[in-house]
Amino acid sequence: MAEDEKGHKFVVYQMMTRLFGNTNTTNVPWGTLKENGVGKFNDINDKALQGIKDLGATHVWYTGVIEHAVITDYTKFDIPLDDADVVKGRAGSPYAIKDYYDVNPDMAVEVPNRMKEFESLIQRTHDNGLKVLIDFVPNHVARDYHSDVKPEGVEDFGATDNTTVGFDPQNNFYYIAGEDFKVPSNYKPLGGKPFPTADGKFKESPAKVSGNGAVTAQPSEHDWFETVRLNYGVNHLENASKHFDPVPSTWKKTLEILTYWTNKGVDGFRCDMAEMVPVEFWGWMIPQIQKINPDIIFIAEIYNPNAYRDYIHEGKFDYLYDKVGMYDSLRAVMSHRDGSTAEHFTQVWKGMEDINNHMLRFLENHDEQRIASPDFAGTAKAGIPGMTVSATLGTGPVMIYFGQEVGEPGKGASGFSNDDGRTTIFDYWGVPEHQKWVNGHQYDGGQLSEEQKELRAFYTQLMKVTMEEKALQDGELIDLQPINLDNPSYDTKYVYSYIRLHDKEEAVLVVTNFSDEAKEAHIVIPDDIQKTMKKKDASTIQDLLGNTQLGIDLEEASTKGIKMEIPAYGAYIFKLY
Known part of the structure; x- marks a missing residue:
């Protein structure tokens, strides 16, 4: 791309x-x-x-x-x-x-x-x-790779491998030289139901290293034993x-x-x-x-x-x-694991900011x-x-x-x-x-x-x-969570909010509630952040995900915050302008 x-x-x-x-x-x-x-x-x-x-x-x-x-x-x-x-x-x-x-x-x-x-x-x-x-x-x-419809001139993986050595840079597989493959001892194919090829045996000599890198002729049923690892020129055996x-x-x-x-x-x-x-x-x-x-x-x-x-x-x-x-991080908060809070989302995205x-x-x-x-x-x-x-x-x-x-x-x-x-x-x-x-x-x-x-x-x-929203496609992220950490009218464990801003011309306010209970929040947007946005007087904003409308005054938002009720498991995307 x-x-x-x-x-x-x-x-x-x-x-x-x-x-x-x-x-x-x-x-x-x-x-x-x-x-x-x-x-x-x-x-x-x-x-x-x-x-x-x-x-x-x-x-x-x-x-x-x-x-x-x-x-x-x-x-x-x-x-x-x-x-x-x-x-x-x-x-x-x-x-x-x-x-x-x-x-x-x-x-x-x-x-x-x-x-x-x-x-x-x-x-x-x-x-x-x-x-x-x-x-x-x-x-x-x-484990039994073979192409029966490959284009003319194409060679199968392993067709010309030197199987007498564990590793060769030009081999396609890794081998356990001198040992034959054995099916995992506790594996019951089809849950024990009969099938013509379900006999506890699979012929592979010498044994190949399993897909997850298990270097053993008899992998565990917990290994990727149904697959074999491909060799890209890295000597994983030594x-x-x-x-x-x-x-x-x-x-x-x-x-x-x-x-x-x-x-x-x-x-x-x-x-x-x-x-x-x-x-x-x-x-x-x-x-x-x-x-x-x-x-x-x-x-x-x-x-x-x-x-x-x-x-x-x-x-x-x-x-x-x-x-x-x-x-x-989202899963931890959605699952209401002890100690998991929406505050952590800030740390996560900042760690990948570039x-x-x-x-x-x-x-x-x-x-x-x-x-x-x-x-x-x-x-x-x-x-x-x-x-x-x-x-x-x-x-x-x-x-x-x-x-x-x-x-x-x-x-x-x-x-x-x-x-x-x-x-x-x-x-x-x-x-x-x-x-x-x-x-x-x-x-x-x-x-x-x-x-x-x-x-x-x-x-x-x-x-x-x-x-559709340019602010969401490529806009700047303004995280409101750190600003509201000490806000007594904002539950930072479950509520997460941010602004996405595109060239000062378009802005949306995203507010989410990860709790199974409704939350009231007063979301503070300080003056220094508002200076990066287009100045607006008191107005009504529309939730792009539903029918909710909210009257806001951005000057008041810098002190008292924008007051709203967020339903249990709720989310808003308000179009600020």
């Missing part, structure tokens, strides 16, 4: 693609595709895409598109049967890629035409004014020494993969566990892909704040996950627990103040996970996934509250309750305001 575009606000709608259009409500734990159903590429029709666009999204992240290991038999289509002993769940992990040049046959109406069906979805998404993001999983692949000259084979092969998908019209990549891959690779690869499409974007899943700036400046990433920071425009903010994704689950906040309403801060505090993008906008709680043990407040990514499953919006592929919310319709209307209005 061109430098002058960085920091522009956009909205990512993430869907677990195989779950999104599934209308089957059976939900048998460890159920087969036939029992529990699966969503198809073709289910994501124009109505669905317009519904996503109406919500305010600009980009759709199709999660789990690329072919990964599954426990469904497609051998009649010349797709090898996967070994159940190295697959998590029956539908498999979307991050155990088994063929980087193919798509998941589960989601095809006609399996032989699966790639054409996905290419049609790319075109359909573009025709509806949305951009396409897919996953790139650079750190690991499925001293982490780097060997980047000549360019490692893995660098070249992953560049071929990303070139392939970029040429299919993909607009960006969400890069899984990007920090497990050397930053030098990203800095080498991303500019080459940008030569093909200068507007393509790269988003890094990264959890090490000390590495943020390296992955932006040296690695050339456009955006990074803001999990260890704003997400964790890179705030590069931070992708969210409250849900496929790895995190649902807001409405008892494991998180216990109510979808808590997402109202949390999402308002996520969307409006910074100038970077914001993300919504499918079903979040209707309060999906992620209930039930689905098989490999326990009842832990997450929507499964491993099992064939239906997503009940989201299915009410899908409404038999009408995508009109026909089965939603009034409360759910109101929640979706809030998300829609919040995204609309976020995308």
Whole structure:
């Protein structure tokens, strides 16, 4: 993305693609595709895409598109049967890629035409004014990786590796020389249900290092044992020494993969566990892909704040996950954890002040627990103040996970996934509250309750305001929390407020209440801050999220404050001018 575009606000709608259009409500734990159903590429029709666009999204992240290991038999289509002993769940992990040049046959109406069906979805998404993001999983692949549809001239990972040594800079994998792989001792594929390949054995000689870096021929069931780690020229087996000259084979092969998908019209990549891959690779690869499409974007899943700036400046990433920071802080306050207060938000954004425009903010994704689950906040309403801060505090993008906008709680043990407040990514499953919006592929919310319709209307209005107001897109942040710390008429534990100001010409006041009780606040805006704003006399301001109007006098605001009542789990975005 061109430098002058960085920091522009956009909205990512993430869907677990195989779950999104599934209308089957059976939900048998460890159920087969036939029992529990699966969503198809073709289910994501124009109505669905317009519904996503109406919500305010600009980009759709199709999660789990690329072919990964599954426990469904497609051998009649010349797709090898996967070994159940190295697959998590029956539908498999979307991050155990088994063929980087193919798509998941589960989601095809006609399996032989699966790639054409996905290419049609790319075109359909573009025709509806949305951009396409897919996953790139650079750190690991499925234990039994093999591409049976790779383009001519492409060589599989590991095809020419020297397997007699643990590490070689030109190997694609790390090996445990002289030892054979053993299935984790306590792992029961399919929860103990029978399957032709579930025999407690998987042939791999010599054993490869597992995806999470476990250097053992018999990893634990808690390891990423279904995957193997890719070798980018870093000797993780000894001293982490780097060997980047000549360019490692893995660098070249992953560049071929990303070139392939970029040429299919993909607009960006969400890069899984990007920090497990050397930053030098990203800095080498991303500019080459940008030569093909200068507007393509790269988003890094990264959890090490000390590495943020390296992955932006040296690695050339456009955006990074803001999990260890704003997400964790918002979650703590939304969950009413002891000692967690909204005061901490100031410290978080200040710690990233120079890179705030590069931070992708969210409250849900496929790895995190649902807001409405008892494991998180216990109510979808808590997402109202949390999402308002996520969307409006910074100038970077914001993300919504499918079903979040209707309060999906992620209930039930689905098989490999326990009842832990997450929507499964491993099992064939239906997503009940989201299915009410899908409404038999009408995508009109026909089965939603009034409360759910109101929640979706809030998300829609919040995204609309976020995308329309210049002050929220690129305006200066004026944090009012530090100013009101000693204000007895302002509960700093639950209330958080700030102004976003664009060139003195546009300004909004954001006020949120993270409490389950209404709060009265007198928000002080001192004279020195008001001098940076356009001077106004007493007037009425309108809440852009609802119908609330408020009479204010800015001169009085510097001493007595702006008085308002904030509902439980409430949020206002007042247009000051």
